Amino acid sequence: MQNFLNKLKTMLKVDFKRMFTMPLVYIMAGVSLAMPILILVMTSMMGGSEDGAAMFTNVWQAISSVSGGESAGMSMDLTTMCNMNLMYFLIAVLVCVFTAEDFRSGYAKNLFTVRAKKVDYVFSKSLVCFTGGAIMILAYFIGAMLGGAIAGLPFTTEGFNAGGIIACLFAKIFLVAVFVAIFLTFAVVAKQRTWLSILLSIGVGAFMFMMIPMMTPLNATFIHVVMTLAGGAIFAVALGAVSNLILNKTSLV
């Protein structure tokens, strides 16, 4: 156990260093910050369009929808499509590019030659990608606040309160763990083929896209937070084991 923890510690040190010394995470955080600003400012400039598309009527719609509200659940209007949930697709890009780089550069080859066990790699990669994803979610949140202020949208809360928003944000962050586990599994399947891992991740992510508003509404409660936390942990462990198995059973070069 001590040996595993030591190896995990060094692996985490390396992965965190890599994550935060490569431009990818900053580009992704920048895009996450800019995206809601652009969405909110541009849609407010298009306000009252003739096609009757639903526009943002308050800032919080850029984060999520209210459970039981008009745009919750399965509805696919502009506010449910263009909100924070889009981040999960960008997180797919982050996870896939970050992991594929290990295989493309030959780093994975060096690593797995000296390390027979892959579980610390999977664990570390999951945690580091989760951190990167959480940063993107937070960057989007800040962007939404800035964008809302620039666009002059109201910060009024109807059908939810500040506690709900905080719970929603936590639920969205914990949900990142679920998606990271899925994306990481595809990334280790595809190895250096970044395009394949992104394609698989976005394809499967699109199926799960529908459930995000239900799991993370603006009027989220403690239950939503616990459920997404538990879901994140279960997915991370279960799919982590699958990723570990894939690495143990397939060729690494």
Place this chain on the structure above:
Amino acid sequence: MNAIEIRNLTKNFGQKQALNGLNMTVPQGAIYGFIGENGSGKSTTEKIICGLIHPSGGEVKLFGKDYKDAEVRSKIGVLIESPGCFPNYSVWNNMMLQAANLGIANAEEEVRKVLQVVHMEGSASNKYKNCSLGMKQRIGIAFALLGNPALLILDEPINGLDADGMRIMREVLTGVTKNYNCTVVISSHILGELEKIATHYGIVRGGKMIAEMTAEELNANCPTFVALKAKDTATAKAALERKYSRVETDEEGYIRIYDGVKAEEVVSYLYNGLNIAVTEIKTNKIGLEEYYIDLMKEGR
């Protein structure tokens, strides 16, 4: 105890059989020249030893233990295809990452030491992507040397090296085997260079080991020959063929007689007996390259 012991190793890639019951024995402390044509199974064998691909069958033991054993695997240094560096990182940062992965306590000191060994200490701050091919090969060796490995697996490490780079490589490899009892498996097509350092050889063809020998055994297997040029080459060759069993003409036009004869005896036979003047004559021994080519020809 042998550093590597492989028995009946097989590997299939779909319908293609890359390894067909390969056996290999590498004694501890050896510099093992692993030779074969492209696609003969050298890299596949090396990748299996490193745990990067899984064999279809057979047994691989490293230092008497299964090749999957975590302790044994931590003793391997590897350079297969490329050093495995991040292109946008400096040489130093790449090395430090690998040192961290290996759990080296005094990482900075160790990295500085291996960079000095490969004469790259002055280029540590260079971005890896800006390094020349030769520099990248040296970095790859430095990577492999990190953590004082007991077994070095090097796939084509001298490709792209200049004369000085090759000299450094020779020094490094002979140094690590002498000073650290490190075992080196080195595959290369530059046989002349390999011959200068290898203590053992393994020759692989079609996924099978066709010959394994020590440098002394190779030396004994490589026959000496007399090479000569005469005024009338055709007549001389015909006369020599009547007297000796193995007479050949090489690509430079020399007539070679392999029967362990002495140069004086040949000159005497041609000039005194047949009045054929010899214009040039030398005694030589075939090297690894010719031995290997002959061995490959036999199998065709």
